[in-house]
Structure formats: C-alpha cells, structure tokens
Amino acid sequence: MSVNVIVCGAAGRMGKILVSLVQEHPEARLVGAIEAAGHPALGKDAGDVTGLGPMGVPVTSDYAALATADTVTLDFTVPEAALSHLRVAVAQQAAIVIGTTGFSAEQRAETETLALRTRSIIAANMSIGVNVLLKVVADVAKILQDGFDPEIFEIHHRFKVDAPSGTALALGRAIASAQGKDFDQQAKLARQGITGQRTNDEIGIVALRGGDVIGDHTVIFAGFAERLELTHRAQSRECLARGAVRAALWLPQQQPGLYTMKDVLGL
Numbered sequence: 001m002s003v004n005v006i007v008c009g010a011a012g013r014m015g016k017i018l019v020s021l022v023q024e025h026p027e028a029r030l031v032g033a034i035e036a037a038g039h040p041a042l043g044k045d046a047g048d049v050t051g052l053g054p055m056g057v058p059v060t061s062d063y064a065a066l067a068t069a070d071t072v073t074l075d076f077t078v079p080e081a082a083l084s085h086l087r088v089a090v091a092q093q094a095a096i097v098i099g100t101t102g103f104s105a106e107q108r109a110e111t112e113t114l115a116l117r118t119r120s121i122i123a124a125n126m127s128i129g130v131n132v133l134l135k136v137v138a139d140v141a142k143i144l145q146d147g148f149d150p151e152i153f154e155i156h157h158r159f160k161v162d163a164p165s166g167t168a169l170a171l172g173r174a175i176a177s178a179q180g181k182d183f184d185q186q187a188k189l190a191r192q193g194i195t196g197q198r199t200n201d202e203i204g205i206v207a208l209r210g211g212d213v214i215g216d217h218t219v220i221f222a223g224f225a226e227r228l229e230l231t232h233r234a235q236s237r238e239c240l241a242r243g244a245v246r247a248a249l250w251l252p253q254q255q256p257g258l259y260t261m262k263d264v265l266g267l
C-alpha cells in the first residue's frame with residue numbers, strides 16, 4: 001500500500017528534490033504540492049515545476065483541503081508556514097515531518113507541544129549518515145572518556161551565514177551529554193592567540209567556509225600516539241531529502257506523538 005505524501009514548499013530547493021524522490025518511490029504517492037499564496041508556481045503541475053514533466057498534481061496554497069489522516073506531509077518551508085501547517089495537521093490528524101529550521105524559542109516551544117498531538121517528526125538534519133554519526137559519536141565518547149580529546153571540524157559552502165553548523169553543535173552536545181559535561185560551558189568555538197593548554201573537558205569546534213562544499217563534519221578523538229576520526233560528507237542535498245522520505249514512509253504506522261530520526265532509524 002502506498003503512502004500519500006504532501007510536499008509543502010514544493011517549489012523550493014528541498015521541495016523539488018522531495019517531489020522527484022516521492023514520485024520515483026514505489027511505496028509513495030504524491031497527492032499534494034503546496035506553496036504560499038501568490039507564489040508563481042501556483043496552478044502549475046508539480047512535475048513541471050521540478051522539471052520531471054506532468055504528474056497530475058497541481059501546486060496549490062490550500063493545505064487544509066488536502067491534509068487528512070491518511071496523508072503524511074513533508075514540510076520544508078519557513079518557520080511561520082511550518083507552524084501553521086502543523087496546526088492544520090493536528091486539527092485534521094494528518095502525519096507531518098518537519099524539516100524546516102530557524103524557529104524562534106517561542107515557535108519551537110509551541111511546535112514541540114503541538115506536535116505531540118499528531119504523528120510527527122521534527123529534525124534539523126534528516127541525513128541518515130549524520131543521524132548515525134550522532135549515535136556513533138555518543139557511543140565512542142562514552143568509551144573514550146579518558147585520554148582522548150574530542151574536537152570537531154566542519155566545512156560548508158561560502159554562502160552559509162551561520163557558524164558553526166547546527167550539526168556540529170549537535171555533535172558537540174552529543175559528546176557532552178555522553179560524558180556528563182555541560183556543553184555550553186565546555187565548548188571552545190575556534191581558538192585564537194595565547195589560549196593556554198587544552199583542558200580535559202573542552203570540546204573544540206572549528207568551522208571552515210568555501211566554494212560549494214555541501215557539508216562535511218569530522219569528529220576527532222585525539223589520544224596519545226593515536227587518534228580516531230569519524231567523518232560524514234554530504235555529496236548533495238539529496239541525502240537530506242532521502243532521509244525525509246524514509247521518515248515519511250515510517251511515520252504513518254506510528255501512534256500519535258513526536259518522534260525523531262533516531263526512532264525512524266531504530267538507533
């Protein structure tokens with residue numbers, strides 16, 4: 001039986017990849033493509049917008065008309081829109097996967113409270129590899145508590161406006177939590193000048209920017225006479241979309257509640 005998928009933000013960078021992945025997946029069926037009122041893609045066929053050719057699914061702005069209990073929504077839009085889609089999904093008991101980032105603290109609190117009331121997933125990085133890395137890094141951090149210094153390196157394209165990446169921070173938090181450290185106290189975001197010797201509890205993070213690098217993250221556990229390095233490299237944004245589609249196929253069979261990619265991957 002195929003899963004009925006609605007893509008919100010269907011004409012966006014992620015939306016277009018999602019539309020094409022859903023279309024080609026044997027267990028998924030695109031039933032809706034949503035864009036904001038006034039968007040130039042409205043009324044066009046979602047397949048034409050993605051460059052795949054007609055699919056018989058028009059881009060519309062009326063999410064409430066499509067969201068039902070037998071649909072799952074992939075939302076990659078903007079925070080206000082994601083929150084408004086979530087309100088509708090809760091009211092109509094539709095399942096929803098939210099990949100949108102950039103929520104304010106207030107929006108995040110409202111989102112996480114609302115999301116408990118329908119089948120939902122919220123994840124800032126849906127790449128399968130990154131979510132496995134988060135788990136493995138926490139496991140390694142528990143084993144290498146003594147004598148190994150955790151340091152994180154990330155590189156992204158020149159257009160990224162924030163540093164370090166949310167994923168690098170999440171990796172740092174995973175290490176801190178595994179080692180019983182307070183990340184906000186121990187994080188050293190780059191080092192400069194006469195810093196003094198490294199202390200045992202530090203978790204260093206350094207961010208590089210350049211060119212069109214999609215995003216690499218390396219966690220180094222530096223010991224004496226050896227070091228362990230764990231690296232994830234995103235080769236295209238498709239890895240994020242593939243994780244989101246996997247989440248969308250997993251979610252409909254679950255009970256109402258807020259899940260994470262860890263649940264999806266059984267980690």
Ligand SMILES: NC(=O)c1ccc[n+]([C@@H]2O[C@H](COP(=O)([O-])OP(=O)(O)OC[C@H]3O[C@@H](n4cnc5c(N)ncnc54)[C@H](OP(=O)(O)O)[C@@H]3O)[C@@H](O)[C@H]2O)c1
Binds near residue numbers: 034078079102125
């Ligand atoms: N979780 C993850 O793994 C992951 C991966 C990649 C990206 N993201 C996040 O996903 C979001 C989208 O990223 P993107 O790169 O695809 O951005 P994008 O290219 O700007 O796409 C967002 C799309 O949503 C549309 N939109 C805005 N308001 C809307 C509304 N009210 N209803 C429906 N659609 C609306 C935008 O339309 P306009 O063009 O008119 O604004 C645009 O087409 C960002 O928050 C990004 O950080 C998350």
